[in-house]
Amino acid sequence: MFDLLITNGTLVTAEMTVQADLGVINGKVAAVLTPGTPCETQERLDAAGCYVLPGAIDAHVHLHMRTANGYTADDWRTGTTAAALGGVTAVVDFVETTPGESLQDALGRRLEETREAVIDFGLHMTIQPDEDPHPQTGFMRRVSDARLAQISAASEAGCVTFKLYMAYPGLQVRDGDLLRAMCAIREVNGLACIHAENGELIEVLRQAAGRAGESLHDTILHARTRPTMNEYEACTRAVTCAALSGSRILIFHIGCAAAAQVVAGARQRGLPNVFGETCPQYLALTEDALKGSTGCRWICAPPLRPQADQDAMWRLLTSHVLDIISTDHCPFTLAQKDEGSDDFRLVPGGVPGIETRLGLMHELGVRRGRLSLNDWVRLCCTRPAELTGLVSKGRIAPGYDADLVVFDPALHKSLEASELHSAIDWSAYEGMTCTGWPRDVVSRGELIVRQQRFVGHTGRGHFVRRAIELQ
Numbered sequence: 198m199f200d201l202l203i204t205n206g207t208l209v210t211a212e213m214t215v216q217a218d219l220g221v222i223n224g225k226v227a228a229v230l231t232p233g234t235p236c237e238t239q240e241r242l243d244a245a246g247c248y249v250l251p252g253a254i255d256a257h258v259h260l261h262m263r264t265a266n267g268y269t270a271d272d273w274r275t276g277t278t279a280a281a282l283g284g285v286t287a288v289v290d291f292v293e294t295t296p297g298e299s300l301q302d303a304l305g306r307r308l309e310e311t312r313e314a315v316i317d318f319g320l321h322m323t324i325q326p327d328e329d330p331h332p333q334t335g336f337m338r339r340v341s342d343a344r345l346a347q348i349s350a351a352s353e354a355g356c357v358t359f360k361l362y363m364a365y366p367g368l369q370v371r372d373g374d375l376l377r378a379m380c381a382i383r384e385v386n387g388l389a390c391i392h393a394e395n396g397e398l399i400e401v402l403r404q405a406a407g408r409a410g411e412s413l414h415d416t417i418l419h420a421r422t423r424p425t426m427n428e429y430e431a432c433t434r435a436v437t438c439a440a441l442s443g444s445r446i447l448i449f450h451i452g453c454a455a456a457a458q459v460v461a462g463a464r465q466r467g468l469p470n471v472f473g474e475t476c477p478q479y480l481a482l483t484e485d486a487l488k489g490s491t492g493c494r495w496i497c498a499p500p501l502r503p504q505a506d507q508d509a510m511w512r513l514l515t516s517h518v519l520d521i522i523s524t525d526h527c528p529f530t531l532a533q534k535d536e537g538s539d540d541f542r543l544v545p546g547g548v549p550g551i552e553t554r555l556g557l558m559h560e561l562g563v564r565r566g567r568l569s570l571n572d573w574v575r576l577c578c579t580r581p582a583e584l585t586g587l588v589s590k591g592r593i594a595p596g597y598d599a600d601l602v603v604f605d606p607a608l609h610k611s612l613e614a615s616e617l618h619s620a621i622d623w624s625a626y627e628g629m630t631c632t633g634w635p636r637d638v639v640s641r642g643e644l645i646v647r648q649q650r651f652v653g654h655t656g657r658g659h660f661v662r663r664a665i666e667l668q
C-alpha cells in the first residue's frame with residue numbers, strides 16, 4: 198500500500214528516460230514500477246503526457262540577506278514558495294557572520310530566520326576576514342586561526358560548503374587566507390565555493406570610471422569595470438589554491454568563456470576537484486540588457502557578458518566543464534534598484550530567478566536542442582545535490598526523498614512579474630514565454646504544488662544536514 202502513486206508519466210533522470218510509475222511511502226521513493234502495475238495507494242497522481250523528474254535543487258540563493266541597500270526582497274516564505282512553484286524542492290542559502298560572532302552562533306541566528314521555509318534547505322557558511330588590520334602596516338584584514346578552527350564544528354552541524362569571496366571590500370579574503378581556508382575545508386571533506394573576481398583591480402577600475410568624465414548613470418560601465426580578464430585571473434588563483442590544498446572547489450556564477458576555460462584547463466591538468474557553476478542569466482541574457490535606461494535592474498556580479506560568451510556557456514554545459522546551473526537569486530525591488538540610478542556603483546547587485554530556472558532551461562536548452570532532457574536534469578537536479586552534499590535528494594531511486602516534479606511540456610507560461618511569485622515588482626525575463634512548466638511538485642511525499650497552485654504550508658521545510666559523498 199503506497200501513500201502516493203504517480204502513474205503514466207515519463208521518468209526523466211540524469212541517466213535515462215523511461216516510462217514508469219512511482220510509489221511513495223513515508224516521504225521516500227519506495228518503488229519504480231512497470232507502467233500499469235496494479236497497486237493499492239492512498240492517493241494517485243496521473244502524470245500522463247508529463248515528465249517526472251527529481252525535484253530541482255538550487256545551490257545558490259540569497260533570501261532575506263542583509264546588504265547596504267536593505268534586505269533582499271524575498272523572505273524565506275515568499276522565496277521558497279516561488280521556488281516550489283518553479284519545481285525546486287531544496288535550496289542552499291548562506292550564513293554570514295557579524296563581527297565577533299562564531300560560525301555556530303551565526304548558524305543558530307540564521308536558522309531562526311528560516312522558520313517559514315516551505316521546502317528543505319541547506320546553508321553555506323561564509324568565511325569572511327575577521328581580524329583587525331595589521332597595526333603597523335594597516336594591511337588588509339585576515340581570517341583568524343580561531344575562525345578556521347570553527348570549520349570542523351560547522352561541518353559537524355551539517356554545513357560542509359563554505360563561501361569565499363575574492364572581491365568586495367570587507368568580504369574578500371587575501372590569497373594566503375584563501376589557501377588556509379581551503380586546507381581547513383579539505384580536512385572536513387568539504388567544498389569551497391568561490392566568488393572569483395579580482396576585487397582590488399575592480400575597485401581601481403570603478404574609481405577610475407568616475408574620473409574619466411563618463412556618466413555614472415550609464416550602467417554598461419558595470420560590465421566595463423569588471424572585465425573578463427579580471428575574472429579569468431581570479432579563477433586561476435582559486436585553482437592554484439585548490440591544487441596546493443587538495444580541496445574540492447566550485448567556482449560560482451561563471452558567465453564568460455575565459456573563466457570557464459580555467460576550469461577546463463584544471464581538469465586537463467589532472468585536477469578533478471575543480472567544478473563550475475553557471476546561472477540562467479548568463480544563458481538567457483547578454484550585456485545588452487545593461488545598455489538601456491532600465492539597465493540597473495540587470496546589475497549583478499560577475500556582470501552579464503556579450504553573446505559570444507553566452508554561446509560558449511551552452512557548449513560548456515554539455516561538455517561537462519560546467520557542472521551545475523544555480524540561480525544566485527538575489528531579488529531587489531525596482532525601488533531598491535533605483536536607489537543607484539545616478540551612479541551604477543550604488544545599485545544593489547543581483548537578479549531574481551528562483552522560480553524560472555527549470556522552465557527557462559527547458560525552453561532555451563531542451564526545446565532549442567542545446568541540452569538533452571537528461572542533461573537538463575543532471576544540471577538542475579542531480580549534480581547540484583551531489584556537489585553540495587544533499588545526499589538524500591537529486592535522484593529518483595528507492596530510499597531517496599520523494600522530492601518530485603511533474604513537468605508538463607505542453608503548459609504555456611509567461612515570465613512577466615505578474616505571473617511569478619517572488620516579492621518583487623519586475624522580472625529579469627520579461628517578454629519571454631516558456632512552453633513547458635512544473636505542474637505538480639512533491640516534497641518528501643507531500644504534494645505542495647498541485648496544478649500550478651501552492652498547497653503546502655508555511656514552515657514545513659527542514660534544515661538538511663549535508664555530507665559530501667563524492668570520492
Ligand SMILES: [Zn+2]
Nearest residue numbers: 257259525527
Ligand atoms: Zn551569490
